[in-house]
Amino acid sequence: MLLLVGAVLLLDVVLFLSGGWLEAPAVQAWRTVCLAVTVQALPFLLLGTALSGAISAFVPERVFSRVLPKRPALAVPVAGAAGVVLPGxxxxxxxxxxxxxxxxxxxxxxxxxxxxxxxxxxxVLTATAIAFPGNPAMVLARLLASLATATVMGWLWLRFGREEWLRPAVRHSGHRPGHSRWTEFRRGFQHDFLHAGGFLVLGAMAAATFNVAVPPSVLETFSGSVWLSVLFLAGLAILLSVCSEADAFVAASLTGFSPLARLAFMVVGPMVDLKLIALQSGTFGRAFAVRFSAATTVVAILCSVLIGEVLL
Structure with missing residues (x-):
């Protein structure tokens, strides 16, 4: 937190002293978007790293073996359904x-x-219901398409995933003899937060660059075709990197696009975006992030189209 605050203050001092081009409207807009994405995501990153540290320090391994089915193929949909318990x-x-x-x-x-x-x-589901009032089909379509994508990707990893693609961050997990559990929690939380926070900032910078560089007229070019609009909004969700708690309101504002395209925006965005790709690269390795993100994008679009055609 201190490093982030220090970086923001340093950027403000540089902008104040430099005058010139750094005060141009485009640069100021870039800084605003970058800070907005970072600040929007930071509380949930804090929640996630705290939960990660708590799991590592306090939860015995036997808990997971009891909760999840023994067969990996059955454990995948159970784990996907368990996503409802993490409000982040x-x-x-x-x-x-x-x-x-x-x-x-x-x-x-x-x-x-x-x-x-x-x-x-x-x-997220409540925010979607508020963003699309009187349209429960959109909430149901988002729920089913997201669960289907998560389950299919888990099964695909079981069938085609390779260990050499997955390089988790090297860190002792669980309680080690001679260390208190609170010490393990603090060390795990500190490691994860500082490690992931840097990649979050890189992803936010990339998203801000797209927001400032692409003119709004580009959006209107793709809204006429159903299929082009689906692909375009899926790509837009990746580039904008809007937090999943807020993306439904962004999708609702894109009134020039079909409901199917807006569904794809809401399904793809929480699973693949620039800051998430950066976080995955830093946590699991670049080889994993590239393959997993590309496959997830394709599966999410297909699930959105199939379920959206039925419900919307």
Whole structure:
């Protein structure tokens, strides 16, 4: 927190002293968007790293072996449905998934939880209902498409995933003899938060660059075609990196696009965006993040189209 506050203050001092081009409206807009994305996601990253540290320090491994089915293929949908218990955005799910893997949970189940938690928790579904009043079909479509995507991706990892793609951050998990559990919690929380926070800032900078550089007229070009609008809003969700608690209101404001395209925006965004790709790269490795993000994007679009065609 001190490092983040210090960086913001240093940026303000530089802008104040430099005068010139750093005070241009585009640069100020970039800074505003970058700070907005970071501040919006930071509380949930804090929640996720705290939960990750608590799981690592206080929860015995036998708990997970009792809760999840023995067969990995059955553990995947159970873990996906368990995403409803974490009221946070995608930033919180990455450290939690990493901690679950460290506690012996099969990676396929952990990744299903990683994808579903930001999209099917009660806060997100309530926000979707408020953003689309009188349209419960949109809430149901988002729930089902998100759960389907998380489950399919978990099963795909079981079938095609390779251990060499997955390089979790090296950290002792669980309670070590000679150390108090609170000490383990503090060390795990500090490591995860500082490690993931840096990649969160990088993702926010990339999202801010897109927001400032792309003119609004580009949005109007793709709104005429149903299929182009679905692909465009899916890509836009990745680039904008809006927190899952707020993306429904952004989708509702895109009135020029079809309901199917707006559903794709809300399903893809919490599972694949710039800051999430950066967090996954820092936590699990670049090889994993590239493959997993690309596959998740395709599966999320297909699930959105199939379920949206039925319900919307």
């Amino acid at each position: 955005c995608e930033c919180a799910s990455v450290p939690v998934a990493n901690s679950l893997i460290g506690r012996g949970v099969t990676p396929a189940a952990a990744f299903a939880f990683l994808l579903s938690a930001p999209a099917v928790n009660p806060v």
